[in-house]
Amino acid sequence: xxxxxxxxxxxxxxxxxANLVARQLRGPVAHRDIEVTVLGxxxxxxxxxxxxxVAFDLWExxxxxxxxxxxxxxxxxxxxxxxxxxxxxxxxxxxxxxxxLQYDYLVIATGSQLNLTEIPGLxxxxxxxxxxxGALRLREALKSFEGGRLVLxxxxxxxxxxxxxxxxxxxxxxxxxxxxxxxxEITYTYPVARPHTIASVADFADREFTARGxxxxxxxxxxxxxxxxxxxxxxxxTDVPYxxxxxxxxxMGDTLGAASGLAEKGNWYPTDRNLLRVxxxxxxxxxxxxxxxxxxKAGSVAHFESEVLADNLVGLLTDGRxxxxxYTGRAFCFIETxxxxxxxxxxxxxxxxxxxxxSRSIHLFKQTYNRIHWANLKAVM
Ligand SMILES: Cc1cc2nc3c(=O)[nH]c(=O)nc-3n(C[C@H](O)[C@H](O)[C@H](O)COP(=O)(O)OP(=O)(O)OC[C@H]3O[C@@H](n4cnc5c(N)ncnc54)[C@H](O)[C@@H]3O)c2cc1C
Numbered sequence: 134x135x136x137x138x139x140x141x142x143x144x145x146x147x148x149x150x151a152n153l154v155a156r157q158l159r160g161p162v163a164h165r166d167i168e169v170t171v172l173g174x175x176x177x178x179x180x181x182x183x184x185x186x187v188a189f190d191l192w193e194x195x196x197x198x199x200x201x202x203x204x205x206x207x208x209x210x211x212x213x214x215x216x217x218x219x220x221x222x223x224x225x226x227x228x229x230x231x232x233x234l235q236y237d238y239l240v241i242a243t244g245s246q247l248n249l250t251e252i253p254g255l256x257x258x259x260x261x262x263x264x265x266x267g268a269l270r271l272r273e274a275l276k277s278f279e280g281g282r283l284v285l286x287x288x289x290x291x292x293x294x295x296x297x298x299x300x301x302x303x304x305x306x307x308x309x310x311x312x313x314x315x316x317x318e319i320t321y322t323y324p325v326a327r328p329h330t331i332a333s334v335a336d337f338a339d340r341e342f343t344a345r346g347x348x349x350x351x352x353x354x355x356x357x358x359x360x361x362x363x364x365x366x367x368x369x370x371t372d373v374p375y376x377x378x379x380x381x382x383x384x385m386g387d388t389l390g391a392a393s394g395l396a397e398k399g400n401w402y403p404t405d406r407n408l409l410r411v412x413x414x415x416x417x418x419x420x421x422x423x424x425x426x427x428x429x430k431a432g433s434v435a436h437f438e439s440e441v442l443a444d445n446l447v448g449l450l451t452d453g454r455x456x457x458x459x460y461t462g463r464a465f466c467f468i469e470t471x472x473x474x475x476x477x478x479x480x481x482x483x484x485x486x487x488x489x490x491x492s493r494s495i496h497l498f499k500q501t502y503n504r505i506h507w508a509n510l511k512a513v514m
Contacts, residue, residue: 135165135166135167135168136166136167136168136237136238136450137167137168137170137235137236137237137238138151138154138167138168138169138170138236138237138238138240138446138450139170139172139226139234139235139236139238139239139240140169140170140171140172140239140240140242141172141173141216141219141226141239141240141241141242141243141389142171142172142173142241142242142243142244142421142423143171143172143173143174143175143176143178143201143211144173144178144242144244144421144435145242145244145421145432145435145436145439145510146240146242146244146420146421146422146435146436146438146439147171147173147240147242147420147421148171148178148201148204148205148510148511149435149436149439149440149443149509149510149512150240150242150420150439150442150443150446151169151171151205151206151209152204152205152206152209152510152511152512153439153440153443153444153512154169154443154446154447154450155169155205155206155207155208155209156206156512157443157444157447158447158450158451159208161450161451162207162208162209163207163208167450167451168210169208169209169210170209170210170211170212170234171201171205171209171210171211171212172212172214172216172226172228172234173201173211173212173213173214174213174214174215174216174229175201175213176200176201176202176211176213177198177199177200177201178198178199178200178201178204178510179197179198179265180197180198180503180506181197181263181292181293181432182293182296182432182503183196183197183503184197184262184263184264184265184267184268185262185268185296185299185300185303185469186503187262187265187268187269187272188262188268188271188272188275188300189272189275189303189307189472190272190275190276194265194269197265199507201213204507204510204511206511206512212228212232212234214228214229214230214232215228215229216228216243216389217229217389217392218389218392218393219239219241219389219393219395219417220393221393221395221414221417224236224237224239224416226239236416237416237450238416238417238418238446238449238450239416239417239418240418240419240420240442240446241389241390241395241402241411241417241418241419241420241423242419242420242421242423242435243386243387243389243390243423244386244387244421244422244423245290245291245292245384245385245386245422245423245430246384246385246386246387247261247263247264247382247383247384248382248383248384248385249382251288251382251383252288252355252356252357252358252380252382252383253357253358254357254358254359254360255355255358255380255382257358257360258358258359258360258363258365258378259286259358259378259379259380259382260274260377260378260379260380261379261380261381261382262296262300262379263291263292263296263381263382271379274377275307275377278313278376278377279313279316280308280313280316280317281316281317281318281376281377282317282318282320282374282375282376282377283304283308283317283318283319283320283375283376283377283379284319284320284321284322284365284373284375284377284378284379285297285300285301285304285319285320285321285322285379285380285381286321286322286353286355286365286373286378286379286380286381287321287322287323287324287380287381288324288354288355288380288381288382288383289324289330289383290383290384290399290430291381291382291383291384291430292384292422292429292430292431293429293430293431293432293466294329294330294331294334294429294430294431294466295329295334295466295468295478296381297321297381298328298329298334298338298468299468299469299470300379301319301321301338301342301347302341302345302469302470302471303469303471303472304319305319305345305347305471306471306472306473307472310472318348319345319346319347319348320347320348320349320350320373320375321338321342321347321348321349321350322349322350322351322353322355322365322367322373323349323350323351323353324352324353324354325351325352326351326352327339327351328342328349328351331478331480331485331486332485333478333485333486333487333488334468334478334486334488336488337476337488341470350367350371350373352367352369353367353369353371353373354367354368354369355367355368355380356368358378358380362374363375363376363378365378384422384430385399385400386399386400386401386402386422386423387400387423388400390402390423395411395412395417397425399425400423401423401424401425402419402423402424402425403425404418404419404424404425404426406426406427406428406460406462406482407459407460407461408445408456408459408460409424409438409441409442409445409460410456416449418442418446420435420438420439420442421434421435421438421439422435424438426462428462428464428482429464429466431464431466432506433463433464433465433466434463434464436509437460437463437464437465438460441458441459441460442460444458445457445458461481461482461483462480462481462482462483463480463481464478464479464480464481465477465478465479466478467495467498467499467502468488468491469496469499470491470496471491473493473496474491474492474493474495474496475491475492475495475496475498475499476488476489476490476491476492476495477489477495477499
């Protein structure tokens with residue numbers, strides 16, 4: 134009897150786990166002794182970090198897209214369908230079209246998505262760059278922006294915690310390059326007492342924003358948006374008028390977890406932070422944005438978690454070996470600090486990050502990574 138590994142989600146984590154396992158178990162996968170299946174609702178992969186550049190008209194959408202089938206290692210089966218319910222007792226997943234897929238080991242890699250209904254007025258009154266469609270719409274709005282009040286407002290939780298800081302500094306550079314900075318006010322709002330949850334990033338943003346004349350509003354949790362009057366209201370009672378509002382909508386997990394009785398508040402899966410097991414299940418794992426692990430929801434986290442999980446799955450699939458590799462909270466995020474410079478943070482559960490001095494070479498390093506990350510997904514790097 135073949136062993137079945139089923140992975141739900143054809144994004145960063147889902148593709149990496151599938152490819153890493155299939156490459157290590159090339160023979161058994163080729164002989165169908167081990168079946169690796171990816172179940173994904175989309176047959177196209179889109180590189181989300183590229184949305185930032187699409188918004189500033191620096192990249193075209195086509196450069197961000199690849200067919201899922203072209204990114205999978207030989208032997209990995211792709212089922213283009215949506216998972217509707219996991220039956221942990223029966224070790225099966227039912228799909229939108231009525232298929233039932235059995236598994237011995239299940240990996241949930243369903244990511245995170247925007248909650249556009251939590252804040253009244255958000256859809257009508259705000260722009261965002263957290264989807265490709267949103268980034269394209271914002272690109273058009275920026276083309277016709279000739280100065281005024283730009284407000285960047287952050288909702289939590291959200292993926293890529295540094296992207297709002299990046300957007301703000303890129304916008305500042307962009308407005309200077311267009312010669313409209315002097316007639317533009319920039320305000321950045323953040324929900325807690327400082328401009329970022331990570332202390333060193335908060336200190337860095339505080340210094341950089343102040344030097345660039347960017348206003349910071351802390352303790353600002355978006356409450357509602359008056360799209361007609363162009364005013365953003367906070368739960369704390371502050372009103373901020375705007376001409377162009379760029380919001381980071383709060384995120385939530387996919388509804389699959391709630392429909393299956395496996396996820397908790399926000400649709401996040403209760404996940405062991407080292408072994409990535411879901412709840413008390415020994416054969417169900419979560420990876421990437423969809424976990425409730427207190428670490429950034431980022432592609433790099435999905436990557437490092439996938440490496441650990443794949444190694445553990447190889448042991449389980451071949452001889453039932455207990456997982457021996459632990460995820461340690463490793464994360465790495467580049468931070469664009471404008472259009473020409475960047476810095477980065479690197480950290481894990483035990484070691485908070487520092488922020489190196491921004492440089493052009495780090496910016497070029499990020500640009501290079503953006504072009505070659507496909508190799509990462511295919512697990513050939
Ligand atoms: C603007 C922006 C900038 C970013 N910049 C960076 C950066 O610089 N560095 C960094 O590390 N990260 C960055 N990120 C974050 C990064 O893209 C995500 O953290 C990463 O993609 C998470 O991987 P994932 O596999 O968990 O989720 P995803 O890659 O989102 O994949 C989840 C997949 O699961 C599918 N799915 C969901 N539910 C179901 C279901 N029920 N059935 C079947 N399929 C389902 C989805 O359709 C999707 O294809 C950025 C994100 C954005 C939006």
